[in-house]
Amino acid sequence: MFNVTRPQPGPDCSKDYRSQEVIDTLREIFYGKCYLCEDETSNPEIDHFIPRETDPTKTYEWNNLYYICGRCNSIKSTTTDILDCCSTEIDVSKAIKCIVPSIPDDDITLDAQDNHEAAKNTANLLNRSYNEKNTGIRGITRELLHEKIFEEYSGFIRYRITLKSKKSPPQQKYDAKQHLLNMALDSYPFSIFWKWHIWSDPYLSSVLKFGNS
Numbered sequence: 001m002f003n004v005t006r007p008q009p010g011p012d013c014s015k016d017y018r019s020q021e022v023i024d025t026l027r028e029i030f031y032g033k034c035y036l037c038e039d040e041t042s043n044p045e046i047d048h049f050i051p052r053e054t055d056p057t058k059t060y061e062w063n064n065l066y067y068i069c070g071r072c073n074s075i076k077s078t079t080t081d082i083l084d085c086c087s088t089e090i091d092v093s094k095a096i097k098c099i100v101p102s103i104p105d106d107d108i109t110l111d112a113q114d115n116h117e118a119a120k121n122t123a124n125l126l127n128r129s130y131n132e133k134n135t136g137i138r139g140i141t142r143e144l145l146h147e148k149i150f151e152e153y154s155g156f157i158r159y160r161i162t163l164k165s166k167k168s169p170p171q172q173k174y175d176a177k178q179h180l181l182n183m184a185l186d187s188y189p190f191s192i193f194w195k196w197h198i199w200s201d202p203y204l205s206s207v208l209k210f211g212n213s
């Protein structure tokens, strides 16, 4: 998860929450990424953060519309009480520790960083988003998602090795550092992983000055 800055007022969605203007604005502010799994999805949908089943009055409310992928939308369903990535009061990427497994088919590790109910609920939901394979289709979408994350992770490792190796020329070290910093931006696919792989790594967090505080 990554933080999203939502323009106020947003586009008019009082009659149609799927209008071109609404979709274009959501795509831009969510960087074309699903707000849960951070995949730059080719299958975008609109999620009602507070489900329509829970509160129908929020169906056409700008602040309740979120950019989501088809896989995560079907998994989230009517889940409530999760962390809000559009809140200005919380850094959502720091709330859930996310680590890539060393074998692509293994489960991604998710760990809520405090005991608040919303953080625990979010970790549970993200665990399902990234790992659930309880149907044939979800087995396929999980595999495709894991392969994308693993491909990015292999780049991350390569940049780290280049940055740390005494054999790397200065320009290559500089480029590797810029790549790693770019991966940690909210706009980058699966940014929460690269943030946590930097924060959890004493070498990278000191060299990139990208501390967990």
Ligand SMILES: [Zn+2]
Binding pocket: 034, 035, 036, 037, 038, 039, 068, 069, 070, 071, 072, 073, 129
């Ligand atoms: Zn997703």
